[in-house]
Amino acid sequence: MFRLFILLLVSTAELWVAQSTDNVAYHQIRKKYDYKKVNDTTALSYVDLLIALAKKEKNYSELTYAYQDALHFEPSGYRKKLYADSAITSAQHSCNNDLIGSAYLGRGIVSYFIFKDYQPALDDYIKALSYARYSTSPYIKYNILYHLGVMKSYLGYYNEAVSQFEACSAFFRQEILKNNSPDILYNMRKGYYNTLHQLIYCYQQIGDDDSADRLIEIGKREIPKDLDFVQLRSCVF
Known part of the structure; x- marks a missing residue:
């Protein structure tokens, strides 16, 4: 929460x-x-x-x-x-x-x-x-879309949730690549990693293990090991 x-x-x-x-x-x-x-x-x-x-x-x-x-x-x-x-x-x-x-x-x-x-x-x-x-x-649009995806995944509408999380992931990823301030960059990374976590879960639930494994590998490479992201890493791996 x-x-x-x-x-x-x-x-x-x-x-x-x-x-x-x-x-x-x-x-x-x-x-x-x-x-x-x-x-x-x-x-x-x-x-x-x-x-x-x-x-x-x-x-x-x-x-x-x-x-x-x-x-x-x-x-x-x-x-x-x-x-x-x-x-x-x-x-x-x-x-x-x-x-x-x-x-x-x-x-x-x-x-x-x-x-x-x-x-x-x-x-x-x-x-x-x-x-x-x-x-x-x-950001506001994709933040809302993220929460809507969380709701749909909880209710079992995994394919709908995947569509929304993929849109969020693309947005956050694009923002990470921009020359943003440290605070904005940190927030966009958080959004991106949270979305990866949700996508992995949804892919696993619909039996798309290849997509889930691909995102797990991305998470292993990209999610930092510092204290700010340690909880996220434990959720993804």
Whole structure:
């Protein structure tokens, strides 16, 4: 679950970085907790400040980011769901397709990974993808497509999942080859390796051992052995 929440936070971070530099007060508050880990409740007092400020200023974009930050740090599944609902409402007020898609993705992740409530999660992933088609950020589209593939593979629709994971793999691979910043490169590598893991599993389930073995060899060559990727290597091999 931690890895999947990280993928969500990467997509939202990509949205708020540029805006936050123009909104100094929000940026200064967020600096107080942006290094903290998932479910670290010590961040919530600062997130509450962001929520209050965004509500006061009717800044629905920043309010959406704050609610998404809150569901990241809140350990209670029930309260995560409330924050995810609030993120969708504020995102809709922002009229920003990127934010709306990301907010639906967030609620889908909570439904799927916290409550094992699969149909609402699937509905939210599909809604997220419908907004992502108009997104200015291709990462958001492929991040949503990845989660939709995870859902379909869990439900046994392996061939459909393979199609989506192959599209994600091609995108992440292409981004890795670009001259991106270290942070973006790290995130794209994470996305690529996670997708390889999912593809290997799906190929094995449909009996395509040749494709699975080919990707395992790619993983052995390319996934680093350092601590950041040790869990991924253990999943793939």
